[in-house]
Amino acid sequence: MTNLQQRWEELADIKDELATRDWFMGTSGNLAIKVSESPLQFLVTASGKDKRKRTSEDFLLVDASGQAVEETHLKPSAETLLHVEIYNKTKAGCSLHVHTVENNVVSELYGDQGEITFKGQEIIKAFDKWEEDATLTIPIIYNHAHIPTLAREFSEHVQEDTGVVLIRNHGITVWGRTPFEAKKLLEAAEFLFRYQLRLMEFTK
Ligand SMILES: CSCCC(=O)C(=O)COP(=O)(O)O
Numbered sequence: 001m002t003n004l005q006q007r008w009e010e011l012a013d014i015k016d017e018l019a020t021r022d023w024f025m026g027t028s029g030n031l032a033i034k035v036s037e038s039p040l041q042f043l044v045t046a047s048g049k050d051k052r053k054r055t056s057e058d059f060l061l062v063d064a065s066g067q068a069v070e071e072t073h074l075k076p077s078a079e080t081l082l083h084v085e086i087y088n089k090t091k092a093g094c095s096l097h098v099h100t101v102e103n104n105v106v107s108e109l110y111g112d113q114g115e116i117t118f119k120g121q122e123i124i125k126a127f128d129k130w131e132e133d134a135t136l137t138i139p140i141i142y143n144h145a146h147i148p149t150l151a152r153e154f155s156e157h158v159q160e161d162t163g164v165v166l167i168r169n170h171g172i173t174v175w176g177r178t179p180f181e182a183k184k185l186l187e188a189a190e191f192l193f194r195y196q197l198r199l200m201e202f203t204k
Pocket residue numbers: 026027028029030045046047048049076077078079097
């Protein structure tokens with residue numbers, strides 16, 4: 001199997017797994033995995049597809065500016081520019097974007113603050129924060145319809161090889177050095193969002 005095929009299968013497996021969680025409602029969401037460093041090329045989901053289906057047209061290879069590397073009728077995800085920022089600025093190997101009801105509600109509740117901070121939660125360790133009083137702050141950015149503008153604002157929060165950003169009333173984007181790490185961060189963030197919403201039900 002070539003490197004490209006291996007990365008394809010890896011991303012397809014993650015897509016299947018996130019699909020079992022019902023995290024691709026209404027064709028939402030997009031995923032990417034780095035294939036080569038120099039030149040920078042990554043696989044990204046084709047736009048507008050039902051990401052619950054596994055097909056030979058699920059992904060296409062794009063370059064450092066998000067353009068398809070080869071002639072294809074497939075369109076890269078409408079949000080490819082966000083993945084472009086991640087791979088150009090960090091050593092991340094995988095980036096995942098999903099819309100869930102929980103991440104949308106949390107982003108709306110805390111959107112005016114521009115961030116949400118979690119503390120006293122064991123699962124914060126998933127973000128490599130091991131101190132007893134560790135806090136995790138997730139930025140929340142405005143959902144600009146103009147994707148280059150969205151990508152520019154998103155880019156301000158892309159500083160490390162791992163990260164997580166909420167886009168208000170839109171969804172979450174996470175990235176990690178490996179697909180395993182990106183998925184771990186996504187699951188941990190969604191756990192925290194569910195916890196927060198559940199807790200609020202009892203503290204009204
Ligand atoms: C119907 S969801 C609207 C677009 C979006 O936010 C998304 O995540 C999916 O867009 P893509 O072009 O990647 O399919």
